[in-house]
Amino acid sequence: MRQIVLFLLLLPGFVFAQGNPNYNPDFDNNDCYTIMDVLSLLVILMPDDAGMESMNPNYDPDYDGDGVIEIGDLTHLLALFGTCEETPACSSPNMDSYSYSVVQIGDQCWFAENLRTSVYADGTVIPSGLNDAEWESTTSGATAVYGEGDSDCFNISPDIDACDEAQALEEYGRLYNWYAVDDARGLCPSGWHVATEGDWTDLENHVSAQGFSGSEGTALKSTYGWRTDIPGTNTNGTDDFGFLGLPSGLRAGDGEFDLAGSDLNLWSSSPTETYPWSLILNWGYPIFLGDNLIEPHLGLSVRCLRDADYTEVQGCTDPAYTEFDASANVDDGSCATLASPCESPSMDGYTYDVVQIGDQCWFAENLWTTTYRNGEAIPAGLTDGEWTSTTSGATAVYGEDDGCDNYSPDIDACDETQSLAEYGRLYNWYAVDDARGLCPSGWHVPTDEEWTDLEDFISAQGFSGTEGTALKSTYGWSNSGNGTDDFGFSALPGGLRNGSSGYSDVAGDYGYWWSSSPSGGNAWYRGLYYGNPLIFRVYYNPRIGFSVRCLRDAD
Numbered sequence: 001m002r003q004i005v006l007f008l009l010l011l012p013g014f015v016f017a018q019g020n021p022n023y024n025p026d027f028d029n030n031d032c033y034t035i036m037d038v039l040s041l042l043v044i045l046m047p048d049d050a051g052m053e054s055m056n057p058n059y060d061p062d063y064d065g066d067g068v069i070e071i072g073d074l075t076h077l078l079a080l081f082g083t084c085e086e087t088p089a090c091s092s093p094n095m096d097s098y099s100y101s102v103v104q105i106g107d108q109c110w111f112a113e114n115l116r117t118s119v120y121a122d123g124t125v126i127p128s129g130l131n132d133a134e135w136e137s138t139t140s141g142a143t144a145v146y147g148e149g150d151s152d153c154f155n156i157s158p159d160i161d162a163c164d165e166a167q168a169l170e171e172y173g174r175l176y177n178w179y180a181v182d183d184a185r186g187l188c189p190s191g192w193h194v195a196t197e198g199d200w201t202d203l204e205n206h207v208s209a210q211g212f213s214g215s216e217g218t219a220l221k222s223t224y225g226w227r228t229d230i231p232g233t234n235t236n237g238t239d240d241f242g243f244l245g246l247p248s249g250l251r252a253g254d255g256e257f258d259l260a261g262s263d264l265n266l267w268s269s270s271p272t273e274t275y276p277w278s279l280i281l282n283w284g285y286p287i288f289l290g291d292n293l294i295e296p297h298l299g300l301s302v303r304c305l306r307d308a309d310y311t312e313v314q315g316c317t318d319p320a321y322t323e324f325d326a327s328a329n330v331d332d333g334s335c336a337t338l339a340s341p342c343e344s345p346s347m348d349g350y351t352y353d354v355v356q357i358g359d360q361c362w363f364a365e366n367l368w369t370t371t372y373r374n375g376e377a378i379p380a381g382l383t384d385g386e387w388t389s390t391t392s393g394a395t396a397v398y399g400e401d402d403g404c405d406n407y408s409p410d411i412d413a414c415d416e417t418q419s420l421a422e423y424g425r426l427y428n429w430y431a432v433d434d435a436r437g438l439c440p441s442g443w444h445v446p447t448d449e450e451w452t453d454l455e456d457f458i459s460a461q462g463f464s465g466t467e468g469t470a471l472k473s474t475y476g477w478s479n480s481g482n483g484t485d486d487f488g489f490s491a492l493p494g495g496l497r498n499g500s501s502g503y504s505d506v507a508g509d510y511g512y513w514w515s516s517s518p519s520g521g522n523a524w525y526r527g528l529y530y531g532n533p534l535i536f537r538v539y540y541n542p543r544i545g546f547s548v549r550c551l552r553d554a555d
Contacts (some may be wrong), residue, residue, distance in 0.1 A: 004164075004346075090306065091330040093189035094317045095121070099331065100189075103242040106206035109306035111192075112244050115174030118143065121186035122199075125358065126176075129462020132255025136297065138445040139178030144299050145169045146249055148256050157261030158228045162249065171225070171250035172260070175299030178276045181267045182296075188304035191329045197270035197277045197290075204288050207241065220245045227283050235283040245281050249298030254415040265300040315524075323342070325510040334399045341478030342552065345440035347373070352550070355488040357459035360450070361552035363443075364490055366424030367512075370395065372436035378427075382534065384502025388543060393431030396497050396545050398423055398504045406546030407478040407530075420475070423507070424496035432514045439550035446551040448517035448524040448537070455535050458487065466533040476507040481530025491528055497545030512546040 004542040025279040090102040092111035096119050101112040119125050126143045132151055135142065160171050164380075167260035168311040181187060181194050188194055195203075204216050212219040221237020225246045228235070237245060238430070249260035259265070265282040275293035278300060282289055294300065301510035314329025321335040342354040342361035345490020348371050352363040362378040371377050372393075378393045384401050387394065397420045407435070413419050432438055432445050439445060446454075455467050463486070471491045495507030508530070515524040525546055528534040540546075 019174055022267075032090070037185055055212070061119075074409045079117070081429060091312055093192055093304075093329060094331045095119075095189040096197035096387075097318065101244075102232040102306075105241045105243065106151075106205060107205070108203060109310075110185060110195075110203070110243065111304045112242055112527075114246070114248060115176070115187060115302040116169065116173035117187065118174070120180075121188065121190060124185055125460060126180055127460045129464070130255075131464075134464075135177075135251065135255040136253055138297065141177065141183045142177050143174045143180060143211055144176055144251050146172055146251070148257075151251075152256035154256070154258045155260045156227045156229060157225050157247065159224045160246075161260070163257070168260075169249075171246060173301060175248070175251050176267065176302055177299055178267060178294070178296035179274070181269055181302065181310045191307050191310040193307055194267060194269040194302055197248075197268045197445060199305050200266075200279050200288075200290065204290070204470045210240075211330075211464055212240070214433055215471050220287040221264070221281055222246045225261065229534055234436055237281075247281070247283065248301045251293055265294070265298075267300045267302050269296075275347060284493065310555065334403070345443055345550075347371075347440040357454060357487045357489065360412060360457075362454070362489065364488055366492075367427070367438060367548040367550060368420060369424070369425035369438065371374050372434060372435050372438065373441060376436060378438075382502075386498060387502040387545070388499060390428070390543070391430060393428065393434045394545075395427050396504075397425055397429060398495055398497070401497065401502050401504055403482065403503035403505075404507050405503070406507050407476060408473045408476050408493065411492075411508070413507035419494075419507070420446070424547060426497050426545035427496070427514065427548050428499070428545050429514055432523070433518070433542075434543070438548060442553050443550040444553060445514060445516040445548055448515040450551055451513075451515055451526050451535075461486075468528045468535045469533040471535070472511075472528055476508065477530045479530050483528075493528070493530065493549045499541050499543030499545070512544075513549050514546045 090104045092099050092102050094100075096117040098116060099204065099230050103112040104111055117126070118128060120347055125298040126141055127138070128143045128144055129149065130138065130144065131149060132186040135144065137544040139439045145165050146168040147155075153163040160222060161167050162172070186193075196216045207216040207219050218237045219240040220243040220391050221239065223236050223239050223245050226235040226237070226458050227247075239245070245264050247259070247261050247264050249258055249263060250265045252258055263462060266279045268279065272293055275295055278292045278294045280289040280292055310329075312330050313328050314330045314332040315325030316323040316482075317328050317331040318335045320325060322337040323334050337443070342356045344351050348369040350368065354363055355364040369378070379390070379392060380396065380502050381400070382390065382394055382396065384403070387396065387401070399414040399415050399419050411418060411422050413423070433473065438445070458467045458470050469483045469487040470486040472485065472488045473483070473492045474482050474485050476492045477483070478493070491511050493506075493508050495510060496512055497503070498505055510530070511528045513526050515526065522539040523542050524537065524539050527537065
């Protein structure tokens with residue numbers, strides 16, 4: 001009987017060789033691969049059958065190369081072809097406008113790449129762009145891209161320029177401190193979580209049971225990207241399960257970036273009495289390096305794992321689209337109509353451009369209404385003397401007075417028509433403070449605190465110390481003082497109407513915007529200057545004419 005089975009296995013349709021696409025381990029031809037198939041093969045491939053290799057020189061089931069065909073060799077082959085178990089497919093989740101590659105390993109669904117989100121699951125932005133001192137001292141969640149900013153950066157990958165931020169983000173995703181991992185808002189998409197210590201142990205046990213005992217790490221490592229600077233040593237993995245474990249390094253406690261090409265450091269969500277638990281795949285070890293208690297302010301990679309009680313609900317998962325379904329956790333491609341969370345309001349016959357910055361909706365241009373919200377006219381066309389003496393609301397167009405200065409290289413601010421089109425109108429603070437309202441229904445002149453909220457948000461996006469530059473327009477500023485307009489706020493230097501002389505002044509050099517908050521007999525405003533990257537918070541006499549931006553009401 002043994003000879004008959006052996007003869008059948010050597011027929012062309014039954015040639016089986018490791019890596020040969022014609023190989024079929026389904027011994028009993030029932031369209032699935034079980035331990036019984038493996039045991040049947042083991043019976044006919046006993047180590048004393050020395051003639052097997054000579055009869056079929058392409059055949060080599062000795063996976064571990066120890067000269068003996070054992071159950072471990074054949075269970076490895078079984079792992080490559082799957083089992084009879086009907087397990088649910090792992091659908092790719094979407095988060096922060098990115099769809100993740102996933103892989104099923106045993107009964108677990110894993111990300112097949114590192115997490116790269118810049119927001120928590122509720123949409124709140126994770127602080128990023130921290131310098132070394134900020135990274136070292138923070139006890140709040142934070143994220144970084146390997147090699148970003150001016151921090152020291154080390155790389156020993158032969159294939160990936162890890163110190164190139166764009167390439168590092170593409171290959172490695174982002175690094176997170178453990179405060180971000182432990183944040184109740186969640187790092188992973190709905191229905192997924194940062195793997196626990198127990199989840200990592202289950203993965204390790206499964207990989208081991210598939211014939212990789214003692215080489216679990218090698219089986220998960222990527223086939224490229226690992227260091228090659230050690231003569232005679234291949235530190236790349238075999239990636240037998242599609243996990244694609246790339247050596248993405250870490251951000252150290254002092255802020256420097258290190259170990260790219262050498263280590264894959266992965267957080268768990270499991271705390272201990274001292275530090276959180278983490279997993280390391282290292283270039284020099286074929287196994288998992290577990291039981292690592294890493295200081296929480298270090299930046300490690302993150303893999304998400306699907307929840308055990310996950311139920312797939314298909315629909316549009318992108319809240320930027322009108323078809324968004326809040327209950328959906330698998331995108332079905334139905335997202336079609338891009339929706340703006342900030343709808344443009346109209347007032348006094350004009351529709352305003354708007355922009356969302358964080359959770360605030362702002363005008364993306366200056367106000368230029370000639371009426372209050374109730375339709376009553378705001379006094380306009382005041383002479384210089386009338387402007388400097390009034391204690392009622394009033395508005396003006398830059399350049400309409402008897403004295404006008406202009407420093408803009410791009411805009412003729414003293415041309416009233418051009419000035420109105422570019423800068424909108426100027427208002428004294430009496431108009432801002434009028435109960436009839438300067439802004440459209442559902443909108444208001446921002447308070448001093450709301451301006452501060454805007455500044456804090458911009459700072460947290462990596463613009464600490466350059467918040468003003470991030471809001472300035474890319475043209476119109478004097479002396480090479482243009483901004484980068486990173487948020488679409490498009491702040492132009494619309495100058496002011498002087499409260500003492502009534503003259504239009506400093507257009508091209510300065511931009512000023514009222515808040516609705518008084519300060520004694522004065523009022524708070526924000527200023528941007530051509531020669532400074534900051535936003536200035538100052539109070540001033542209410543007779544002066546500044547620009548106004550409206551903010552959507554919170555409710």
